Amino acid sequence: MKELEGIGPLALGRLIQSRAISCVEATRHSLEVIQRREHQCSAFLKVTGEQALTSAQGVQKRLDAGDESLSPLAGVPMVLSDSVCVKGTATTCGSKMLEGFLSPYSSTLWERLQAGGAVLLGKTALDEFALGISGESCAFGPARNPWDTRLASEGGAVAVSCGEAFYAVGSDGFVALRRSAPFCGVSSLRPTYGTVSRYGLVAGTSSLEQAGVVGRTILDCAQVLALIQGRDSRDSTTVDGPMLDWNTSLRGLRIGMPESYLDVELDLDIRQAVLAASKQLETLGASLVPVELPLADDLLPVYYVMACGEISSNLARYDGIRYGYSAKDAGDLMELYRQSRGRALGSRVKEHILLGNLFLSGDGGEDYHQKALQAWELILQGFEDVFTRCDMILSPTAPRTVGEKPGDLLELYRQSIFTAPASLAGLPAVTIPCGLDAKGIPMGFQLTGKPFGEGELIAVGHGYQSATDFHLRIPGEVGE
């Protein structure tokens, strides 16, 4: 259906409510796009077409019966990353360790979306245990950036970029979701830590990860966040944040430009695109102010030590006994652990577990962990201070548009320089497309806000997208 290409979830929701289109027709449209584009882009680990059509019929019945619990996005086809549990369906988190695992329960965020009438098309590819920056390490093969299919990408961003789904929800664990979205020409929103329940998200880096949303526009992301946010008794870190309000004027808003980022080696195209975006934001009424990030040179080491420690602890649950892969030829318990984990976990995950155990054990690395926890406190205090001088921080999303090199741990670490601070400090962030590089790959900028400052970030992102059209470009299909 040509008329559905490029429209957002809220617009589709209105068409469905006005009966201009049925839920089943909208779902069939998405399944047709998936059939057409999936062979190039591999966004999905599993397409659940039959279930989606059945679900669409159910939502249509609820609509026709006047069910008032339905959301404005009822009947809109969407995807979840394969780190989000849905009862009775496969959840692999991109790892062979969980191949064949059927989740016995649903995540809170899916329950909320389902209650509002979301139609799930399937689960999308992600880095193994969300441990990466571009989806490259997915054990079942990465999704492909539709702008250049040689580049790996996070599956949810690919599905939205291609028009296979109208929005995507997934883990913003390491940073792949936020980094992939602008490189696929779409927008993303990571809310403040504790805004969305992590119950039913496969745990990796518990203190750093949060559910995030991908949509064509930042307003699409905001509409979805409004459905999934809020306190959940099953996740004690959740809170009822303030009501989302993005009717803030840009006039007078202070956008911080970190001085430490001037020294980062960047692709020239990215530097110019982000500078042009900053000028556009100035034109819209915001003012740019220089800021210094707390412990700017030490943010990445702190982030990395904590991420490794939490990964090693969280992934200790994969023991080959209760669920997931189990080595059938082990002769004793210790061999069962070692062989199951050695065979089914990918190299990158194993490397992080080993480093995590170095940092958490008494084998010489524990001083780093203690220092990281102390530095974390200073970083969090430092951001409080930064946000007395500005309302949000502007940065690129990544230093380069090219993906990571498989096996290059240091590159993985360095490519996180702009996105890791929000994860570390639990801050909200949005990423917005802002141009194409010389190779025709979309680029983006990131705005990081103060805790529960999502509304201001959305307002600025929306102001920018109202004045530009970078987010409206749709990647062509091979053969077009």
Add this chain to the structure above:
Amino acid sequence: MKIDAALLERLQDLSRIRLSEQERKDFQAGAALILDEISRLSHLELEEVSGRSSPSRCVNVFREDTVEPSTDQDAILAQAPDREGRYIRVFKTVEQGDEA
């Protein structure tokens, strides 16, 4: 800090992971670069600073003590690689005569 063969063996034990020969070589090379980057933390003077355990300020959270249905036991047990009836089968870890 260097990860020599003995330390790598110890980390594999702690991690309950057996690496292949190639993985051991790759890990030692990659970890050396990462540890070099991380070593800058040792220069920070943080004696006066207490550590943090969460990005948000932790508060006690209470909920009503009400009985709710739990996750379906059959669905959980169905995921176990090896089971017997309503039990998950594991290797024997206690030998006769081990009792205190």
